[in-house]
Amino acid sequence: MSQLSAVYRAPDVELKEFQIDASKQHYNTTNGATTGPSAYVLQAGQIDVDKPSEGRKNAQGEFTYLSKLRMHLTGLQDDLNEYLTQRMEQAKNKKLKQADEARIKAEIENLLDGGDDEDDEQ
Amino acid sequence: MKSSHRPELSHTLSLNIPFENERQAEIAVNALSPDPILKPQDFHIIYTKNASDLSILFSAVDDRVLRVGVSSIIESVKTVIETIDELQ
Numbered sequence: 481m482s483q484l485s486a487v488y489r490a491p492d493v494e495l496k497e498f499q500i501d502a503s504k505q506h507y508n509t510t511n512g513a514t515t516g517p518s519a520y521v522l523q524a525g526q527i528d529v530d531k532p533s534e535g536r537k538n539a540q541g542e543f544t545y546l547s548k549l550r551m552h553l554t555g556l557q558d559d560l561n562e563y564l565t566q567r568m569e570q571a572k573n574k575k576l577k578q579a580d581e582a583r584i585k586a587e588i589e590n591l592l593d594g595g596d597d598e599d600d601e602q
Numbered sequence: 603m604k605s606s607h608r609p610e611l612s613h614t615l616s617l618n619i620p621f622e623n624e625r626q627a628e629i630a631v632n633a634l635s636p637d638p639i640l641k642p643q644d645f646h647i648i649y650t651k652n653a654s655d656l657s658i659l660f661s662a663v664d665d666r667v668l669r670v671g672v673s674s675i676i677e678s679v680k681t682v683i684e685t686i687d688e689l690q
Contacts, residue, residue, distance in 0.1 A: 528643035
């Protein structure tokens, strides 16, 4: 049977693979770190009525295959959310930096072109 | 693997979910695929059943759209898995 996995691609990223490490607690819970209400909301007394149910266990007290799959998928969802949020942050910073550079360049060009004369006239 | 039909949707994520059997994978495809995409010009999904595996290919214009779309669909997949688990 194949594994739960994900592969991300973007123009600047050839390939980024996501795999499950079942030994980590991160992949053995139905409560995701990046899903559900924020810690701030919970501390304010909000009750999470949409909290996911615990995994189902069989007669031997072990989690069923589908419960494990759901827990692994929750961990993978956290991995993907964290990675893509980080990428969004990088893109935002890059955009701000480019805008800042463009503004400085425009100001320098304006000064070199004698644009300061316009200010003097006012 | 199928690629995005639109080159502008350059940010992709391929997700492979191994179900217990082919029937479960088929139920998942049938449950998920009718959901309409709110902004098809920005986001696209292809569901493929390969034996007992469900493969989902997400394509988006940027990482923000991809993150929102992928997380939303994963929530739906988890609901499908939980429902099958409870009913069998």
